Amino acid sequence: MAKSPMRVAVTGAAGQIGYSLLFRIANGDMLGKDQPVILQLLEIPDEKAQKALKGVMMEIDDCAFPLLAGMTAHSDPMTAFKDADVALLVGARPRGPGMERKDLLEANAQIFTVQGKALDAVASRNVKVLVVGNPANTNAYIAMKSAPSLPAKNFTAMLRLDHNRALSQIAAKTGKPVSAIEKLCVWGNHSPTMYADYRFATIDGQSVKDMINDHEWNKDVFLPTVGKRGAAIIEARGLSSAASAANAAIDHVRDWVLGTNGKWTTMGIPSDGSYGIPEGTMFGFPVTTENGEYTIVQGLEIDEFSQERINITLKELQEERDGVKHLVG
Numbered sequence: 001m002a003k004s005p006m007r008v009a010v011t012g013a014a015g016q017i018g019y020s021l022l023f024r025i026a027n028g029d030m031l032g033k034d035q036p037v038i039l040q041l042l043e044i045p046d047e048k049a050q051k052a053l054k055g056v057m058m059e060i061d062d063c064a065f066p067l068l069a070g071m072t073a074h075s076d077p078m079t080a081f082k083d084a085d086v087a088l089l090v091g092a093r094p095r096g097p098g099m100e101r102k103d104l105l106e107a108n109a110q111i112f113t114v115q116g117k118a119l120d121a122v123a124s125r126n127v128k129v130l131v132v133g134n135p136a137n138t139n140a141y142i143a144m145k146s147a148p149s150l151p152a153k154n155f156t157a158m159l160r161l162d163h164n165r166a167l168s169q170i171a172a173k174t175g176k177p178v179s180a181i182e183k184l185c186v187w188g189n190h191s192p193t194m195y196a197d198y199r200f201a202t203i204d205g206q207s208v209k210d211m212i213n214d215h216e217w218n219k220d221v222f223l224p225t226v227g228k229r230g231a232a233i234i235e236a237r238g239l240s241s242a243a244s245a246a247n248a249a250i251d252h253v254r255d256w257v258l259g260t261n262g263k264w265t266t267m268g269i270p271s272d273g274s275y276g277i278p279e280g281t282m283f284g285f286p287v288t289t290e291n292g293e294y295t296i297v298q299g300l301e302i303d304e305f306s307q308e309r310i311n312i313t314l315k316e317l318q319e320e321r322d323g324v325k326h327l328v329g
């Protein structure tokens with residue numbers, strides 16, 4: 001029997017990421033090739049943005065996607081999020097050259113208060129929320145705090161782009177395919193303080209740490225390359241990453257909904273206190289997923305270098321959180 005459609009709300013639908021994301025959702029890349037979807041697209045109530053959104057929708061129509069069971073345009077989150085099963089919160093200002101993501105906090109935080117409240121009021125009680133708009137962890141925290149009637153675990157932030165970037169760097173260093181790399185993770189904030197950690201990673205059962213065996217490369221090349229990749233792309237393109245960000249959003253939600261079959265991935269999730277990260281902190285953790293639920297990988301040894309890195313990224317998140325206290329009460 002055909003599955004009933006899932007409602008997917010996407011904000012910032014006429015933006016750069018939206019343009020790479022919507023077609024793939026409608027094509028079944030995110031929820032499965034047998035899962036019909038209804039797209040509920042939100043843009044700001046501005047004539048130009050709404051007109052651009054109409055143009056994107058015309059193109060989506062012109063793809064005649066068999067899985068697309070409906071599509072609506074919105075300028076109000078209260079209608080865009082109605083009964084949403086999945087909500088991708090992309091719409092926010094991107095940074096330009098010379099900015100850090102936390103510089104966007106002031107400009108973007110308000111958006112996530114309003115949208116968290118709207119999700120709380122009208123979305124499915126099981127809605128899976130992914131925040132992409134920067135600074136992603138703190139925006140996800142704001143949305144979660146603004147939606148007290150929804151389970152906190154339904155709110156997540158995107159660390160998957162960092163995870164995928166780390167996979168590619170390790171593949172290049174070892175000369176092995178990305179598909180062979182397992183048990184990689186990225187701890188903390190989607191910012192240059194994030195800690196991409198390959199100490200547990202394996203390729204065909206062999207330790208990646210032993211294969212690379214170069215702490216200086218880890219510290220001076222790998223971590224800065226992954227941590228500053230967003231800025232490098234802005235510098236090169238003049239615009240922030242878009243297709244790779246959309247791809248990471250697809251990967252994040254697909255794995256959350258369809259499961260990882262025991263494999264690790266990275267999600268920004270509200271901490272349950274694991275690894276000493278205070279409960280509720282929106283933090284990148286290694287997870288596995290099954291039946292629509294994620295579970296933090298437990299029992300990993302945190303050595304001195306790793307603990308230092310984790311403390312730095314945690315401190316930054318706590319400072320960001322303190323900066324938005326007035327919004328979340």
Ligand SMILES: NC(=O)c1ccc[n+]([C@@H]2O[C@H](COP(=O)([O-])OP(=O)(O)OC[C@H]3O[C@@H](n4cnc5c(N)ncnc54)[C@H](O)[C@@H]3O)[C@@H](O)[C@H]2O)c1
Binds near residue numbers: 012042090240245
């Ligand atoms: N977490 C990550 O890994 C990651 C990666 C790339 C980009 N980003 C972030 O994603 C966000 C979007 O990037 P982009 O390149 O698509 O930007 P963009 O400027 O091209 O598009 C953003 C769109 O969001 C819309 N928008 C703004 N406020 C909105 C609101 N309140 N409701 C609905 N729509 C709204 C804008 O009108 C615009 O069309 C930025 O904050 C960027 O920094 C995050």
Ligand SMILES: O=C(O)C[C@H](O)C(=O)O
Binds near residue numbers: 101240
């Ligand atoms: O770096 C940015 O500002 C955009 C995005 O977060 C990225 O990592 O590419």
